[in-house]
Amino acid sequence: MPPTKPALTDACPCGRAATFAACCGRYLGTGLPAPDAEALMRSRYTAFVRGDVAHLLATWHPSQRPSTLELEPGIKWLGLDVKRHTPVDATHAEVEFVARSRHQGRGQRLHERSRFVREDGHWYYVDGEQLT
Template sequence: MTSRCPCTSGLPLEACCGPVLAEHGAATTAEQLMRSRFTAFAVGDAAHLLRTWHPSTRPSTLELDDETRWLRLDVERTEPALVEFIAYYRRPEGRGRQHEVSRFVHEDERWFYLDGVSV
């Protein structure tokens, strides 16, 4: 049975973020990287998050919150190196959302997450 990708693209995981989550997978656009990073949060793949974070802003470690369940990603706007999104989640105390404008950089034929600002 094929599961849908957590990024809510409507595609199967294997045809969407799965290849990008693979250790040597690379996103071809900033939006594709954003979607793969959301999926990494949803499936608990901290290694992918660190690997795709630009070295100039990347933390040395990353702890994911096991109590947060990421439910849906809505991409509101994309530009070549910018993605505005709303990510919906559920925690024990209730539902919430993260509205952010994220910046990306393309170096050495790879996209990296640079930083984000909450909206």
């Protein structure tokens, strides 16, 4: 099953009450930096929904970024719930979230606390700790 490509006027996959164009669409493929770690986290979730590997790699901190990224085919992303956005200081933040998906008919749930860093006006995903 190919990734879902929402139209600009569709609801944003990240779950905010906004269109894709007014929400995460502003950051995917545009070079416009997300204003905070939560917005970046939401745009990364949307990139998974859309199969946008370029955005995922571009927003991954160079110290942790893989040289390539292959998304597992057949995953249907069902929703994102941001539990907490915690600014640590002006250049570090954490975002706790639950992302739900279905793969080969089985429901999956990813509960993670992700770490982000801000450099040169851009937020980057550093790494994450899976929670139960």
